[in-house]
Amino acid sequence: MYVSDVLVIGGGIAGLSVAARLSAEAIVTVLEGESAPGYHASGRSVAFAHYGLGNEPVRNLTALSMAELAAHGSVHPALHIAAEGEIAALDGLEDIHRQYGCDYTRIGPDEARALMPALKPEACAAALVDHGSLKLDTHAMLQAHVATIRANRGALLPGERVTLIGHERGRWVAVRADGTRHGAAVLVNAAGAWADEVARMAGVTPVGLEPRRRTVISFAAPEGEDVSRWPFTKTAGEGFYLLPEGRSQLLASSMDQTPSAPCDAAPEELDIAIAADRVEQATTLPIRRISHSWAGLRSFAPDELPVIGEAAGAPGFFWCAGQGGAGFQTAPALSRIAAAAVMGQPFPEDAAAAGLSLEAFSPARLGA
Numbered sequence: 001m002y003v004s005d006v007l008v009i010g011g012g013i014a015g016l017s018v019a020a021r022l023s024a025e026a027i028v029t030v031l032e033g034e035s036a037p038g039y040h041a042s043g044r045s046v047a048f049a050h051y052g053l054g055n056e057p058v059r060n061l062t063a064l065s066m067a068e069l070a071a072h073g074s075v076h077p078a079l080h081i082a083a084e085g086e087i088a089a090l091d092g093l094e095d096i097h098r099q100y101g102c103d104y105t106r107i108g109p110d111e112a113r114a115l116m117p118a119l120k121p122e123a124c125a126a127a128l129v130d131h132g133s134l135k136l137d138t139h140a141m142l143q144a145h146v147a148t149i150r151a152n153r154g155a156l157l158p159g160e161r162v163t164l165i166g167h168e169r170g171r172w173v174a175v176r177a178d179g180t181r182h183g184a185a186v187l188v189n190a191a192g193a194w195a196d197e198v199a200r201m202a203g204v205t206p207v208g209l210e211p212r213r214r215t216v217i218s219f220a221a222p223e224g225e226d227v228s229r230w231p232f233t234k235t236a237g238e239g240f241y242l243l244p245e246g247r248s249q250l251l252a253s254s255m256d257q258t259p260s261a262p263c264d265a266a267p268e269e270l271d272i273a274i275a276a277d278r279v280e281q282a283t284t285l286p287i288r289r290i291s292h293s294w295a296g297l298r299s300f301a302p303d304e305l306p307v308i309g310e311a312a313g314a315p316g317f318f319w320c321a322g323q324g325g326a327g328f329q330t331a332p333a334l335s336r337i338a339a340a341a342v343m344g345q346p347f348p349e350d351a352a353a354a355g356l357s358l359e360a361f362s363p364a365r366l367g368a
């Protein structure tokens with residue numbers, strides 16, 4: 001058996017960020033089922049950090065993460081647009097941006113169109129620009145964590161899908177299909193959409209995670225137009241978001257969230273069509289051809305808060321799951337909270353000052 005201090009199951013942003021923190025104080029082994037880290041949700045995000053999503057604790061985690069995220073991000077404005085019937089939602093967003101001290105401006109439709117020239121008049125009666133949002137380099141984030149783990153004598157082992165978990169002589173033992181065994185006193189469950197499945201394997205009560213599929217389409221920008229400075233544009237109500245990918249491509253999503261079993265998610269024709277239709281309804285962009293599309297799973301606990309902390313009745317089994325649609329933008333703060341919980345250290349002071357607590361994230365709140 002290969003023995004470490006801590007085993008982390010899952011080589012996405014959740015597992016790698018907490019493993020990197022823990023590796024400063026412990027020998028950590030990350031077991032990833034796929035042949036490379038970030039194959040599932042973490043390789044499929046649109047890599048943006050902003051305050052226009054999530055509930056209050058998620059926004060607090062975002063606020064606590066922004067400074068660290070800046071190392072792997074570049075400032076890129078977010079434009080929140082509201083049609084006539086969505087002004088109240090935009091007002092709510094403005095309150096949030098004010099509360100977090102964001103550098104934002106409330107603007108009218110003409111100024112919004114100056115920033116995003118493809119907007120149709122009926123799509124935007126009012127808007128808000130957040131000047132401090134970040135476009136993230138998520139690949140660099142993942143690789144930086146891998147480098148830290150390795151520099152601290154830890155390991156990321158791809159191609160190590162765990163199929164069985166036992167507990168013997170004070171150690172959790174994770175077993176691969178070929179019988180290879182990895183043991184450690186502490187096991188961190190960062191298996192994303194599969195986190196409930198991993199808990200069941202270990203005889204731990206699942207928390208009721210719901211993976212939800214989200215679809216992204218990519219299409220060519222108008223001929224000759226450099227769109228790289230167009231803002232990340234998001235409707236205040238249901239609708240879509242749109243953002244540039246380099247100078248000549250645009251990404252869009254209808255913000256679909258279809259419940260799904262854990263799987264290698266693939267885009268469905270209908271979701272692709274809905275995303276394209278919503279963009280065409282609200283903008284003058286003709287989508288002649290979808291260059292590329294993908295889907296990924298965003299996994300939520302029933303109350304849509306992350307699940308961090310030790311499982312009741314299973315000493316050494318820690319959850320780090322349920323990051324939903326904000327796994328990258330909350331990773332710096334959430335990995336600090338998770339690492340402190342694993343090491344038995346006090347809850348981080350800045351997180352407590354922001355009104356967060358380990359109890360709020362603990363699996364116990366979900367009966368697990």
Ligand SMILES: Cc1cc2nc3c(=O)[nH]c(=O)nc-3n(C[C@H](O)[C@H](O)[C@H](O)COP(=O)(O)OP(=O)(O)OC[C@H]3O[C@@H](n4cnc5c(N)ncnc54)[C@H](O)[C@@H]3O)c2cc1C
Pocket residue numbers: 009010011012013014015031032033034037038039040041042043044045046047048049160161162163190191192193194198214215216295296297298299321322323324325326327328329330
């Ligand atoms: C379309 C889309 C857009 C998004 N955009 C953003 C965004 O702009 N900003 C943002 O912050 N977030 C965004 N997100 C959310 C973000 O991607 C997720 O919150 C985050 O990636 C979740 O990370 P994770 O490590 O928990 O999951 P994953 O990346 O899925 O990692 C879990 C890993 O566990 C492994 N695993 C599972 N079971 C086992 C096993 N038995 N043995 C070994 N390994 C196992 C899997 O192979 C997988 O690699 C987006 C998500 C999607 C789908």
